[in-house]
Amino acid sequence: MNRIEYMTKLASLLQDIPEVERRDAMKYYNDYFDEAGEENEEQVIREFGAPEEVAENIKADLKGKTENTTHGQQEEYQSAGQQYQMNHQENKKSSEYQYGTSDDQKKKNARIGKIVLIVALAIIIGPVLIPIIGGILAAGLAMVLTIIVGVFALVIAGAAIAIVGILLVISGSVILLPQTAAGLALIGSGLIIMVLGVVATVGFGKLCEVVLRGLAKGMKYLWGKISHRKVVA
Structure with missing residues (x-):
């Protein structure tokens, strides 16, 4: 098997992967053959192994990249969700600190009512x-x-x-x-x-x-x- 037969077989085995990935893979192996030269084609083919093995390796690498990308996106989504939850909790605490909870507001209103009542009684009974x-x-x-x-x-x-x-x-x-x-x-x-x-x-x-x-x-x-x-x- 020479270079042309090898690359033709590899291209047919990579028909089920995206075109961009297939083009990049073919370019990589063609460049490798070019750098090795015609006199070393047989040695390069032995190093690569059968076209079926190369195709399986390429597909496995693409599958791993896809899973890593999906996992990375999930982590980004989870991180964004956690950040949103943290910001929501901080905003909630800030709001409670600024305006007070309903119980605190009730207690504050009760104290103000007592003060107003005491002042009113002092004005009436004072003389x-x-x-x-x-x-x-x-x-x-x-x-x-x-x-x-x-x-x-x-x-x-x-x-x-x-x-x-x-x-x-x-x-x-x-x-x-x-x-x-x-x-x-x-x-x-x-x-x-x-x-x-x-x-x-x-x-x-x-x-x-x-x-x-x-x-x-x-x-x-x-x-x-x-x-x-x-x-x-």
């Missing part, structure tokens, strides 16, 4: 409620000041009693030599009064400390409640 609240606050402040002043007064009274006792002791010491009995009586009573004054001063001082701490804790508690309500609102 009556403000003087009452002011009176209650003034009475509470007056009571607190009274307690503080009373406790301090007790402390001062205890200190005054202790000072009186000290003065009696001094007076008794002065008259102790000329009037021993009277001096001893003054010193004894002065010591008793001084001890009572010191005890009263210390006790009332502790009471004052307890009262001040209690008032401070109460004010801190009330301020915390007011601040918490403001933050929640």
Whole structure:
């Protein structure tokens, strides 16, 4: 079999493939024969193998290319579909973030309604409620000041009693030599009064400390409640 017979047989075996592919295949093998030269035609034919084998290989290659192309297109379609789905999800999230879901919108509307109601009640009840609240606050402040002043007064009274006792002791010491009995009586009573004054001063001082701490804790508690309500609102 020479070159012409080989190429004629191969062309007849490739009649069932597309014309473009058949033309390219024939050109490839013709060019191969041209490069090898006439003296090497038999060697080239042996390297190629039978025309039937070459035709089967060409058809198998074309089939593989077609499947790869189809698979590639499917992958492109899948990739495009996935990209569309991702963009759709991102747009949905962006829309939810911008406008909020229905539940969030309902909660927001409920909060706005409460604020409007509170403002309306404040405008209506304010002229009556403000003087009452002011009176209650003034009475509470007056009571607190009274307690503080009373406790301090007790402390001062205890200190005054202790000072009186000290003065009696001094007076008794002065008259102790000329009037021993009277001096001893003054010193004894002065010591008793001084001890009572010191005890009263210390006790009332502790009471004052307890009262001040209690008032401070109460004010801190009330301020915390007011601040918490403001933050929640």
